[in-house]
Amino acid sequence: METIRYIKQADLNKEKWDRLITGSPMGMLYAMSGYLDAMCSHWDALVCGDYKTGMPLPYRKKMGISYLYQPAFTQQLGIISKQPLTGKESMAFIKEAAKYFSFAEITLNHQNLFTGTEYPLQMRQNLVLPIQDDYGKVQSNYSFTLKKNLKWIKKFNSEYVWEKDIKKIVALYRELYQKKIPSFKDNDYVHFLKACKNIQPYSKVYARAVLNPAKELLAASILILFKDRLYNIISCNTARGRAVHANDVLYDQIIREFSGRGLLLDFEGSDAAGIARFYRKFGGRDQPYPFLKYNHLPSILKLIKP
CATH class of the missing domain: 3.40.630.30 (Gcn5-related N-acetyltransferase (GNAT))
Incomplete structure (x- = not known):
């Protein structure tokens, strides 16, 4: 060497x-x-x-x-x-x-x-999900509970949208989770927004959200595509969003949108049992x-x- x-x-x-x-x-x-x-x-x-x-x-x-x-x-x-x-x-x-x-x-x-x-x-x-195949094949590996939830959720008329302002999602993430992640300081959120600008020449930043009929944001994610890996960097779920399983809709739609492109979805989590259990519903695989x-x-x- x-x-x-x-x-x-x-x-x-x-x-x-x-x-x-x-x-x-x-x-x-x-x-x-x-x-x-x-x-x-x-x-x-x-x-x-x-x-x-x-x-x-x-x-x-x-x-x-x-x-x-x-x-x-x-x-x-x-x-x-x-x-x-x-x-x-x-x-x-x-x-x-x-x-x-x-x-x-x-x-x-x-x-x-x-x-x-x-x-x-x-x-x-950490859990990852290969989404190289078309959506139908990926969706066939969803858990029974998730498939049932997605049918039940339809009555709430949630809307999946492309959010243009990533600052809005970063601010929501900070509001929801800052106390749970005390190691993240105020400047870290500013630095992350700067990082999203710095990496634009070789990656793509996506912001996706789920809204209710009143246009209230229920759940959101910031994803970064680098090479063939789609990183789920930030994920937010509000109290009202949890009540209607908005996160189920969010990640189902993300998978629908990005499937068939030869990508690996990196859920970026988690040692927290509840979070790991959530991503496993979509077929997430261990990659420690x-x-x-x-x-x-x-x-x-x-x-x-x-």
């Missing part, structure tokens, strides 16, 4: 970096430079060879300590390579990162699977990804989480 180099953000060749992400089966939306530039105040990278393999390193500083963290709206990062990685090669990147950062709480991507006692991994749940935590701080600081 070639030498792994630490490259600061300012010195990174963004063009080569983005080519690595777009050309690798491990390359996900979150690792594109434009997305990271928006979501992270600081990020550097480990690079092997002429950008054949890389690992983004989003970091913060507290009490003079630099530590790795997982940015908001960024489910998976980890090690990205144009070729399959051995466990030994993946571990080499983790060990190299630990030379510069004594503390880390980060997620890797679903293809970064390795074993070891020095850096044990905790698996997190690793969470990595280590703490090599001096003993006196180990009790203080950055």
